[in-house]
Amino acid sequence: MRGNAPDPATVDASSGVVKYEVLQLRGDSVRRNVNAPLEGVLLVQVLPDRQLRVQYFPGLDASRVAGFDAAAKLYER
Numbered sequence: 615m616r617g618n619a620p621d622p623a624t625v626d627a628s629s630g631v632v633k634y635e636v637l638q639l640r641g642d643s644v645r646r647n648v649n650a651p652l653e654g655v656l657l658v659q660v661l662p663d664r665q666l667r668v669q670y671f672p673g674l675d676a677s678r679v680a681g682f683d684a685a686a687k688l689y690e691r
Contacts, residue, residue: 616652631659633676655679657686664691 616635625632634657637650654672657679661667669686671679 615656622658625658625660627660627662629660631657631681633657633679635676636670657682661688665689666691 616637620629620632633655636653636656638653639650652675654670655674655676655678657667657669657671659667659682666689667682667686668689669682
């Protein structure tokens with residue numbers, strides 16, 4: 615993830631919709647991946663009642679993803 619933030623362990627319902635830019639993994643060090651090619655954007659939202667809304671947008675950067683669409687998945691945790 616670009617910038618490795620926010621830490622998924624700290625994301626909760628008050629965080630709203632969170633965007634993670636997913637980078638190609640190169641080698642074994644996260645630091646070396648700072649300028650790695652972008653793979654896409656992962657959108658995550660913690661919802662009430664132990665639900666999680668998730669959607670992946672391959673090939674896009676965060677500025678091109680406005681929000682979830684009909685392809686979003688809901689998971690119960």
